[in-house]
Amino acid sequence: xxxxxxxxxxxxxxxxxxxxxxxxxxxxxxxxxxxxxxxxxxxxxxxxxxxxxxxxxxxxxxxxxxxxxxxxxxxxxxxxxxxxxxxxxxxxxxxxxxxxxxxxxxxxxxxxxxxxxxxxxxxxxxxxxxxxxxxxxxxxxxxxxxxxxxxxxxxxxxxxxxxxxxxxxxxxxxxxxxxxxxxxxxxxxxxxxxxxxxxxxxxxxxxxxxxxxxxxxxxxxxxxxxxxxxxxxxxxxxxxxxxxxxxxxxxxxxxxxxxxxxxxxxxxxxxxxxxxxxxxxxxxxxxxxxxxxxxxxxxxxxxxxxxxxxxxxxxxxxxxxxxxxxxxxxxxxxxxxxxxxxxxxxxxxxxxxxxxxxxxxxxxxxxxxxxxxxxxxxxxxxxxxxxxxxxxxxxxxxxxxxxxxxxxxxxxxxxxxxxxxxxxxxxxxxxxxxxxxxxxxxxxxxxxxxxxxxxxxxxx
Ligand code: URP
Ligand code: ZN
Ligand code: ZN
Numbered sequence: 001x002x003x004x005x006x007x008x009x010x011x012x013x014x015x016x017x018x019x020x021x022x023x024x025x026x027x028x029x030x031x032x033x034x035x036x037x038x039x040x041x042x043x044x045x046x047x048x049x050x051x052x053x054x055x056x057x058x059x060x061x062x063x064x065x066x067x068x069x070x071x072x073x074x075x076x077x078x079x080x081x082x083x084x085x086x087x088x089x090x091x092x093x094x095x096x097x098x099x100x101x102x103x104x105x106x107x108x109x110x111x112x113x114x115x116x117x118x119x120x121x122x123x124x125x126x127x128x129x130x131x132x133x134x135x136x137x138x139x140x141x142x143x144x145x146x147x148x149x150x151x152x153x154x155x156x157x158x159x160x161x162x163x164x165x166x167x168x169x170x171x172x173x174x175x176x177x178x179x180x181x182x183x184x185x186x187x188x189x190x191x192x193x194x195x196x197x198x199x200x201x202x203x204x205x206x207x208x209x210x211x212x213x214x215x216x217x218x219x220x221x222x223x224x225x226x227x228x229x230x231x232x233x234x235x236x237x238x239x240x241x242x243x244x245x246x247x248x249x250x251x252x253x254x255x256x257x258x259x260x261x262x263x264x265x266x267x268x269x270x271x272x273x274x275x276x277x278x279x280x281x282x283x284x285x286x287x288x289x290x291x292x293x294x295x296x297x298x299x300x301x302x303x304x305x306x307x308x309x310x311x312x313x314x315x316x317x318x319x320x321x322x323x324x325x326x327x328x329x330x331x332x333x334x335x336x337x338x339x340x341x342x343x344x345x346x347x348x349x350x351x352x353x354x355x356x357x358x359x360x361x362x363x364x365x366x367x368x369x370x371x372x373x374x375x376x377x378x379x380x381x382x383x384x385x386x387x388x389x390x391x392x393x394x395x396x397x398x399x400x401x402x403x404x405x406x407x408x409x410x411x412x413x414x415x416x417x418x419x420x421x422x423x424x425x426x427x428x429x430x431x432x433x434x435x436x437x438x439x440x441x442x443x444x445x446x447x448x449x450x451x452x453x454x455x456x457x458x459x460x
Pocket of ligand 2: 238239
Protein backbone atom coordinates (compact mmCIF):
# COMPACT_ATOMS: atom_id res chain seq x y z
CA UNK A 1 0.00 0.00 0.00
CA UNK A 2 1.46 3.42 -0.92
CA UNK A 3 2.29 5.83 1.89
CA UNK A 4 1.92 9.61 1.75
CA UNK A 5 3.30 11.94 4.40
CA UNK A 6 1.58 15.28 3.86
CA UNK A 7 2.23 18.84 5.00
CA UNK A 8 5.33 18.14 7.08
CA UNK A 9 8.60 20.06 7.34
CA UNK A 10 11.41 17.84 6.09
CA UNK A 11 14.69 18.11 8.00
CA UNK A 12 17.85 16.36 6.82
CA UNK A 13 21.47 16.90 7.82
CA UNK A 14 21.70 19.78 5.37
CA UNK A 15 18.20 20.90 4.32
CA UNK A 16 14.91 22.06 5.78
CA UNK A 17 11.81 22.59 3.64
CA UNK A 18 8.08 21.91 3.40
CA UNK A 19 7.05 19.08 1.07
CA UNK A 20 5.02 15.88 0.90
CA UNK A 21 6.75 12.51 0.66
CA UNK A 22 5.25 9.71 -1.41
CA UNK A 23 6.47 6.15 -0.95
CA UNK A 24 5.71 3.16 -3.13
CA UNK A 25 6.78 -0.30 -2.10
CA UNK A 26 9.66 0.22 0.29
CA UNK A 27 11.17 3.40 -1.14
CA UNK A 28 10.64 7.13 -1.44
CA UNK A 29 9.50 7.79 -5.01
CA UNK A 30 8.34 11.41 -4.96
CA UNK A 31 9.02 14.52 -2.89
CA UNK A 32 6.90 17.47 -3.92
CA UNK A 33 4.34 20.05 -2.86
CA UNK A 34 0.65 19.09 -2.79
CA UNK A 35 0.85 15.43 -3.78
CA UNK A 36 -2.63 13.91 -3.85
CA UNK A 37 -3.21 10.51 -2.37
CA UNK A 38 -4.18 7.69 -4.72
CA UNK A 39 -7.02 5.40 -3.58
CA UNK A 40 -5.91 3.03 -0.86
CA UNK A 41 -2.84 5.03 0.21
CA UNK A 42 -2.01 5.39 3.88
CA UNK A 43 -1.99 9.13 4.51
CA UNK A 44 -0.21 10.71 7.46
CA UNK A 45 -0.98 14.36 8.13
CA UNK A 46 2.27 15.85 9.39
CA UNK A 47 1.06 19.48 9.56
CA UNK A 48 2.99 21.33 12.26
CA UNK A 49 5.43 18.44 12.56
CA UNK A 50 8.99 17.70 11.49
CA UNK A 51 9.88 14.81 9.21
CA UNK A 52 13.30 13.24 9.79
CA UNK A 53 15.05 10.32 8.10
CA UNK A 54 14.82 7.18 10.23
CA UNK A 55 17.38 7.27 13.01
CA UNK A 56 20.16 4.72 13.22
CA UNK A 57 21.66 3.58 16.49
CA UNK A 58 25.28 2.66 15.73
CA UNK A 59 25.92 0.84 18.99
CA UNK A 60 23.43 -1.40 20.74
CA UNK A 61 23.46 -4.71 22.57
CA UNK A 62 20.30 -6.76 22.21
CA UNK A 63 21.69 -10.25 22.74
CA UNK A 64 24.62 -9.95 25.14
CA UNK A 65 25.99 -12.77 27.29
CA UNK A 66 28.09 -10.71 29.67
CA UNK A 67 29.41 -10.73 33.24
CA UNK A 68 27.65 -13.96 34.14
CA UNK A 69 24.24 -13.02 32.80
CA UNK A 70 22.34 -11.95 29.65
CA UNK A 71 21.02 -8.55 28.65
CA UNK A 72 17.25 -8.46 28.98
CA UNK A 73 15.96 -7.40 25.57
CA UNK A 74 15.29 -9.70 22.65
CA UNK A 75 15.01 -8.52 19.06
CA UNK A 76 11.27 -8.49 19.55
CA UNK A 77 11.26 -6.20 22.59
CA UNK A 78 14.34 -4.22 21.51
CA UNK A 79 13.13 -3.42 18.00
CA UNK A 80 9.71 -2.41 19.30
CA UNK A 81 11.35 0.00 21.75
CA UNK A 82 13.70 1.32 19.07
CA UNK A 83 10.83 2.05 16.69
CA UNK A 84 8.67 3.69 19.33
CA UNK A 85 11.60 6.05 19.92
CA UNK A 86 12.27 6.80 16.25
CA UNK A 87 15.19 4.43 15.63
CA UNK A 88 14.56 2.42 12.48
CA UNK A 89 17.94 0.69 12.08
CA UNK A 90 20.03 -1.04 14.72
CA UNK A 91 23.73 -1.79 14.49
CA UNK A 92 24.38 -4.39 17.13
CA UNK A 93 27.70 -5.49 18.54
CA UNK A 94 28.11 -9.17 17.72
CA UNK A 95 30.21 -10.29 20.68
CA UNK A 96 31.25 -13.97 20.64
CA UNK A 97 33.27 -15.03 23.65
CA UNK A 98 36.91 -16.01 23.17
CA UNK A 99 35.83 -19.64 23.37
CA UNK A 100 33.78 -19.29 20.19
CA UNK A 101 34.84 -18.82 16.58
CA UNK A 102 33.84 -15.64 14.78
CA UNK A 103 31.68 -17.50 12.28
CA UNK A 104 29.78 -19.35 14.98
CA UNK A 105 29.24 -16.05 16.76
CA UNK A 106 28.00 -14.35 13.62
CA UNK A 107 25.52 -17.16 12.97
CA UNK A 108 24.32 -17.05 16.57
CA UNK A 109 23.71 -13.30 16.48
CA UNK A 110 21.96 -13.58 13.11
CA UNK A 111 19.68 -16.26 14.53
CA UNK A 112 18.66 -13.87 17.33
CA UNK A 113 17.56 -11.22 14.84
CA UNK A 114 16.35 -12.80 11.61
CA UNK A 115 12.58 -13.30 11.66
CA UNK A 116 12.36 -11.55 15.03
CA UNK A 117 13.33 -7.93 14.46
CA UNK A 118 10.70 -5.39 13.47
CA UNK A 119 13.33 -2.92 12.28
CA UNK A 120 16.31 -3.30 9.98
CA UNK A 121 19.60 -4.35 11.50
CA UNK A 122 23.23 -5.17 10.93
CA UNK A 123 26.23 -5.99 13.10
CA UNK A 124 29.70 -4.79 13.94
CA UNK A 125 31.54 -8.13 13.94
CA UNK A 126 33.33 -8.62 17.23
CA UNK A 127 36.88 -9.91 16.84
CA UNK A 128 37.47 -11.37 20.27
CA UNK A 129 40.45 -13.57 19.40
CA UNK A 130 42.73 -13.95 16.41
CA UNK A 131 43.87 -17.50 15.75
CA UNK A 132 44.67 -19.49 12.62
CA UNK A 133 40.98 -19.75 11.66
CA UNK A 134 40.10 -16.11 12.20
CA UNK A 135 41.20 -14.48 8.95
CA UNK A 136 39.31 -16.93 6.74
CA UNK A 137 36.19 -16.62 8.85
CA UNK A 138 36.30 -12.84 8.91
CA UNK A 139 36.67 -12.79 5.13
CA UNK A 140 33.56 -14.98 4.91
CA UNK A 141 31.64 -12.68 7.24
CA UNK A 142 32.64 -9.61 5.21
CA UNK A 143 31.51 -11.39 2.04
CA UNK A 144 28.16 -11.99 3.77
CA UNK A 145 27.66 -8.22 4.09
CA UNK A 146 29.50 -7.00 7.18
CA UNK A 147 31.79 -3.99 6.75
CA UNK A 148 32.78 -3.16 10.33
CA UNK A 149 34.60 -5.00 13.11
CA UNK A 150 34.50 -4.44 16.85
CA UNK A 151 37.40 -4.93 19.21
CA UNK A 152 37.64 -4.52 22.97
CA UNK A 153 40.77 -3.34 24.73
CA UNK A 154 38.93 -3.97 28.01
CA UNK A 155 37.17 -7.08 29.38
CA UNK A 156 40.18 -9.39 29.15
CA UNK A 157 39.25 -13.07 29.33
CA UNK A 158 35.79 -12.32 27.90
CA UNK A 159 36.03 -10.16 24.76
CA UNK A 160 39.36 -8.35 25.11
CA UNK A 161 42.20 -8.85 22.62
CA UNK A 162 45.95 -8.66 23.17
CA UNK A 163 48.24 -6.43 21.14
CA UNK A 164 49.15 -9.08 18.59
CA UNK A 165 45.47 -9.73 17.95
CA UNK A 166 44.81 -6.01 17.78
CA UNK A 167 47.55 -5.49 15.20
CA UNK A 168 46.39 -8.40 13.05
CA UNK A 169 42.76 -7.30 13.16
CA UNK A 170 43.63 -3.77 12.09
CA UNK A 171 45.97 -4.99 9.35
CA UNK A 172 43.26 -7.27 7.95
CA UNK A 173 40.63 -4.54 8.21
CA UNK A 174 42.86 -2.21 6.20
CA UNK A 175 43.20 -4.87 3.48
CA UNK A 176 39.45 -5.54 3.38
CA UNK A 177 38.21 -1.94 3.60
CA UNK A 178 36.52 -2.60 6.93
CA UNK A 179 36.26 0.05 9.65
CA UNK A 180 37.23 -1.09 13.16
CA UNK A 181 35.11 0.10 16.06
CA UNK A 182 36.81 -0.09 19.43
CA UNK A 183 36.11 -0.04 23.15
CA UNK A 184 39.13 1.83 24.48
CA UNK A 185 40.12 1.34 28.12
CA UNK A 186 43.43 0.00 29.40
CA UNK A 187 42.54 -3.31 31.01
CA UNK A 188 45.67 -3.59 33.18
CA UNK A 189 44.99 -0.23 34.80
CA UNK A 190 41.36 -1.19 35.43
CA UNK A 191 42.36 -4.52 36.99
CA UNK A 192 45.06 -3.02 39.25
CA UNK A 193 42.92 -0.15 40.44
CA UNK A 194 39.88 -2.37 41.02
CA UNK A 195 41.94 -4.77 43.14
CA UNK A 196 43.32 -1.89 45.22
CA UNK A 197 39.86 -0.43 45.82
CA UNK A 198 38.36 -3.78 46.81
CA UNK A 199 41.30 -4.51 49.12
CA UNK A 200 40.59 -1.20 50.84
CA UNK A 201 36.97 -2.28 51.38
CA UNK A 202 35.63 0.11 48.74
CA UNK A 203 32.95 -2.04 47.15
CA UNK A 204 30.04 0.29 46.34
CA UNK A 205 28.91 1.30 42.79
CA UNK A 206 30.54 4.73 43.18
CA UNK A 207 33.95 3.02 43.10
CA UNK A 208 33.40 1.88 39.52
CA UNK A 209 34.46 5.23 38.09
CA UNK A 210 37.42 5.41 40.49
CA UNK A 211 38.66 2.16 38.98
CA UNK A 212 38.64 3.54 35.43
CA UNK A 213 39.30 7.31 35.47
CA UNK A 214 39.65 9.41 32.26
CA UNK A 215 43.33 8.59 31.76
CA UNK A 216 42.48 4.88 31.54
CA UNK A 217 40.25 5.68 28.57
CA UNK A 218 42.69 8.19 27.04
CA UNK A 219 45.45 5.57 27.18
CA UNK A 220 43.15 3.11 25.41
CA UNK A 221 42.41 5.63 22.67
CA UNK A 222 46.08 6.50 22.23
CA UNK A 223 46.98 2.81 22.22
CA UNK A 224 44.45 1.92 19.54
CA UNK A 225 45.36 4.88 17.40
CA UNK A 226 49.08 4.10 17.51
CA UNK A 227 48.22 0.72 16.03
CA UNK A 228 45.84 2.36 13.54
CA UNK A 229 48.56 4.77 12.44
CA UNK A 230 50.99 1.93 11.78
CA UNK A 231 48.48 -0.23 9.92
CA UNK A 232 46.56 2.55 8.15
CA UNK A 233 43.22 1.08 9.27
CA UNK A 234 40.11 3.25 9.64
CA UNK A 235 38.85 3.32 13.23
CA UNK A 236 35.83 4.44 15.21
CA UNK A 237 36.03 4.99 18.96
CA UNK A 238 32.81 3.79 20.58
CA UNK A 239 31.31 5.40 23.69
CA UNK A 240 33.88 8.16 24.16
CA UNK A 241 33.10 9.83 27.47
CA UNK A 242 35.59 12.54 28.37
CA UNK A 243 37.88 15.39 27.41
CA UNK A 244 41.10 13.39 27.88
CA UNK A 245 39.98 10.65 25.50
CA UNK A 246 38.71 13.18 22.97
CA UNK A 247 42.05 15.01 23.07
CA UNK A 248 43.86 11.73 22.32
CA UNK A 249 41.54 11.05 19.37
CA UNK A 250 41.86 14.56 17.98
CA UNK A 251 45.67 14.52 18.29
CA UNK A 252 45.75 11.32 16.26
CA UNK A 253 43.33 12.76 13.72
CA UNK A 254 45.69 15.74 13.36
CA UNK A 255 48.48 13.29 12.54
CA UNK A 256 46.35 11.85 9.75
CA UNK A 257 45.03 8.79 11.57
CA UNK A 258 41.59 7.78 10.30
CA UNK A 259 39.43 8.00 13.40
CA UNK A 260 35.78 8.82 14.02
CA UNK A 261 34.27 9.35 17.44
CA UNK A 262 30.99 8.20 18.96
CA UNK A 263 29.62 9.51 22.21
CA UNK A 264 26.48 8.40 24.05
CA UNK A 265 23.33 10.15 25.15
CA UNK A 266 24.23 9.02 28.70
CA UNK A 267 27.55 10.93 28.73
CA UNK A 268 25.87 14.03 27.34
CA UNK A 269 23.23 14.14 30.08
CA UNK A 270 24.28 12.10 33.13
CA UNK A 271 27.34 12.50 35.33
CA UNK A 272 29.18 10.35 37.84
CA UNK A 273 27.16 11.58 40.81
CA UNK A 274 24.35 9.29 39.59
CA UNK A 275 26.59 6.26 40.15
CA UNK A 276 27.30 7.53 43.68
CA UNK A 277 23.65 7.40 44.74
CA UNK A 278 23.15 5.65 48.07
CA UNK A 279 21.40 2.33 48.83
CA UNK A 280 23.00 0.66 45.80
CA UNK A 281 20.83 2.88 43.54
CA UNK A 282 24.08 3.93 41.84
CA UNK A 283 24.30 0.47 40.24
CA UNK A 284 21.65 1.56 37.73
CA UNK A 285 24.25 3.98 36.39
CA UNK A 286 27.27 1.67 36.19
CA UNK A 287 28.62 1.33 32.69
CA UNK A 288 32.03 1.38 31.01
CA UNK A 289 33.63 3.78 30.38
CA UNK A 290 31.90 5.23 33.43
CA UNK A 291 29.81 8.36 33.71
CA UNK A 292 32.19 11.29 34.19
CA UNK A 293 32.55 14.55 35.96
CA UNK A 294 29.83 16.94 34.68
CA UNK A 295 32.42 19.29 33.11
CA UNK A 296 32.84 16.80 30.27
CA UNK A 297 29.28 17.21 29.06
CA UNK A 298 29.76 20.66 27.55
CA UNK A 299 32.96 19.46 25.88
CA UNK A 300 31.06 16.64 24.19
CA UNK A 301 28.21 18.94 23.10
CA UNK A 302 30.81 21.34 21.70
CA UNK A 303 32.44 18.40 19.90
CA UNK A 304 29.10 17.62 18.25
CA UNK A 305 28.61 21.25 17.23
CA UNK A 306 32.11 21.41 15.75
CA UNK A 307 31.80 18.08 13.93
CA UNK A 308 34.68 16.64 15.96
CA UNK A 309 32.41 14.07 17.60
CA UNK A 310 30.69 12.25 14.76
CA UNK A 311 27.80 10.26 16.21
CA UNK A 312 25.54 9.80 19.25
CA UNK A 313 24.61 6.22 20.17
CA UNK A 314 23.04 4.52 23.18
CA UNK A 315 25.25 1.48 23.83
CA UNK A 316 21.92 0.07 24.99
CA UNK A 317 22.75 -2.76 27.43
CA UNK A 318 19.72 -3.55 29.61
CA UNK A 319 20.23 -5.41 32.88
CA UNK A 320 17.49 -5.46 35.50
CA UNK A 321 18.21 -3.70 38.75
CA UNK A 322 16.30 -6.21 40.87
CA UNK A 323 18.10 -9.42 40.00
CA UNK A 324 21.06 -8.54 37.75
CA UNK A 325 22.66 -5.28 38.90
CA UNK A 326 22.32 -6.71 42.40
CA UNK A 327 24.93 -9.36 41.53
CA UNK A 328 27.46 -6.67 42.41
CA UNK A 329 25.95 -5.73 45.77
CA UNK A 330 29.19 -6.41 47.64
CA UNK A 331 31.63 -5.89 44.78
CA UNK A 332 31.26 -3.16 42.18
CA UNK A 333 33.30 -5.19 39.64
CA UNK A 334 30.43 -7.69 39.49
CA UNK A 335 27.70 -5.19 38.57
CA UNK A 336 26.67 -5.97 34.96
CA UNK A 337 27.80 -2.92 32.99
CA UNK A 338 25.26 -0.98 30.97
CA UNK A 339 22.63 1.78 31.01
CA UNK A 340 19.58 1.14 28.81
CA UNK A 341 18.37 4.06 26.66
CA UNK A 342 17.49 2.73 23.19
CA UNK A 343 13.96 4.12 23.32
CA UNK A 344 14.90 7.56 24.59
CA UNK A 345 17.88 8.75 22.53
CA UNK A 346 16.03 10.94 20.02
CA UNK A 347 13.56 12.44 22.49
CA UNK A 348 16.44 13.32 24.82
CA UNK A 349 18.64 14.72 22.05
CA UNK A 350 15.76 16.87 20.88
CA UNK A 351 14.63 18.04 24.32
CA UNK A 352 18.04 18.58 25.94
CA UNK A 353 20.07 19.23 22.78
CA UNK A 354 17.93 21.12 20.26
CA UNK A 355 15.45 22.81 22.61
CA UNK A 356 18.23 24.08 24.85
CA UNK A 357 20.17 25.44 21.87
CA UNK A 358 23.14 23.10 22.35
CA UNK A 359 22.78 21.66 18.84
CA UNK A 360 20.60 22.51 15.87
CA UNK A 361 18.15 20.21 14.10
CA UNK A 362 20.59 19.41 11.29
CA UNK A 363 23.21 18.31 13.78
CA UNK A 364 20.67 16.06 15.47
CA UNK A 365 19.90 14.34 12.15
CA UNK A 366 23.57 14.21 11.23
CA UNK A 367 24.88 12.61 14.43
CA UNK A 368 21.97 10.22 14.98
CA UNK A 369 21.41 9.14 11.39
CA UNK A 370 23.34 10.55 8.41
CA UNK A 371 26.89 10.22 9.72
CA UNK A 372 26.16 6.72 10.96
CA UNK A 373 24.87 5.72 7.53
CA UNK A 374 27.93 7.21 5.84
CA UNK A 375 30.49 5.61 8.15
CA UNK A 376 28.89 2.19 8.05
CA UNK A 377 28.06 1.85 4.33
CA UNK A 378 24.33 2.42 4.61
CA UNK A 379 24.12 5.78 2.84
CA UNK A 380 22.03 6.89 0.93
CA UNK A 381 19.75 3.89 1.34
CA UNK A 382 19.49 4.99 4.98
CA UNK A 383 20.35 8.27 6.69
CA UNK A 384 18.57 10.78 4.48
CA UNK A 385 15.33 11.68 2.73
CA UNK A 386 15.76 11.50 -1.03
CA UNK A 387 14.33 9.70 -4.04
CA UNK A 388 15.24 6.02 -4.00
CA UNK A 389 16.07 5.92 -0.29
CA UNK A 390 14.31 3.43 1.96
CA UNK A 391 11.06 4.91 3.25
CA UNK A 392 12.28 5.01 6.86
CA UNK A 393 10.74 8.21 8.19
CA UNK A 394 10.12 9.79 11.57
CA UNK A 395 7.28 12.26 11.84
CA UNK A 396 8.14 14.17 14.98
CA UNK A 397 5.64 16.15 17.03
CA UNK A 398 7.48 19.07 18.67
CA UNK A 399 4.41 19.97 20.72
CA UNK A 400 4.22 16.72 22.67
CA UNK A 401 4.95 17.01 26.38
CA UNK A 402 5.60 13.98 28.55
CA UNK A 403 7.73 12.31 31.18
CA UNK A 404 10.02 9.31 30.89
CA UNK A 405 9.18 6.36 33.11
CA UNK A 406 10.02 2.67 33.31
CA UNK A 407 6.29 2.11 33.82
CA UNK A 408 5.52 3.12 30.24
CA UNK A 409 8.68 2.10 28.35
CA UNK A 410 8.81 -0.76 25.85
CA UNK A 411 12.43 -1.67 26.67
CA UNK A 412 12.41 -4.91 28.63
CA UNK A 413 14.19 -3.70 31.74
CA UNK A 414 12.91 -2.83 35.20
CA UNK A 415 14.19 0.73 35.52
CA UNK A 416 14.88 3.88 33.54
CA UNK A 417 18.06 5.89 34.02
CA UNK A 418 15.98 8.91 33.00
CA UNK A 419 13.01 8.27 35.31
CA UNK A 420 10.97 11.46 35.71
CA UNK A 421 12.84 13.43 33.04
CA UNK A 422 10.58 15.80 31.09
CA UNK A 423 10.33 15.36 27.35
CA UNK A 424 9.37 18.05 24.84
CA UNK A 425 8.60 16.38 21.51
CA UNK A 426 8.44 12.77 20.38
CA UNK A 427 7.96 10.68 17.23
CA UNK A 428 4.27 10.53 16.34
CA UNK A 429 4.62 8.23 13.31
CA UNK A 430 7.61 6.03 12.45
CA UNK A 431 7.87 4.08 9.21
CA UNK A 432 10.15 1.24 8.16
CA UNK A 433 10.44 0.77 4.41
CA UNK A 434 6.98 2.22 3.86
CA UNK A 435 5.13 0.50 6.72
CA UNK A 436 3.91 2.46 9.73
CA UNK A 437 5.72 0.71 12.57
CA UNK A 438 5.01 3.01 15.53
CA UNK A 439 2.49 5.67 16.49
CA UNK A 440 2.64 7.96 19.52
CA UNK A 441 5.15 5.82 21.38
CA UNK A 442 3.37 2.54 20.66
CA UNK A 443 4.52 -0.24 18.36
CA UNK A 444 2.25 -0.90 15.36
CA UNK A 445 4.66 -2.73 13.05
CA UNK A 446 5.38 -6.32 12.16
CA UNK A 447 7.70 -8.57 14.14
CA UNK A 448 10.10 -10.29 11.78
CA UNK A 449 9.81 -7.71 9.00
CA UNK A 450 13.24 -6.25 9.77
CA UNK A 451 15.88 -6.98 7.15
CA UNK A 452 19.54 -7.80 7.62
CA UNK A 453 21.32 -4.96 5.82
CA UNK A 454 24.17 -6.18 3.66
CA UNK A 455 26.97 -3.62 3.60
CA UNK A 456 29.93 -3.15 1.31
CA UNK A 457 33.47 -2.42 2.45
CA UNK A 458 34.68 1.09 1.65
CA UNK A 459 38.14 2.51 1.21
CA UNK A 460 38.38 5.34 3.68
O1 URP B 1 28.95 -0.67 30.07
C1 URP B 1 28.80 -0.98 28.91
N1 URP B 1 29.22 -0.14 27.99
N2 URP B 1 28.17 -2.14 28.60
C2 URP B 1 28.02 -2.73 27.36
C3 URP B 1 29.27 -3.38 26.88
C4 URP B 1 30.20 -2.37 26.29
O2 URP B 1 31.30 -2.17 26.80
O3 URP B 1 29.87 -1.75 25.29
ZN1 ZN C 1 32.19 -1.07 25.29
ZN1 ZN D 1 28.67 -1.55 23.87
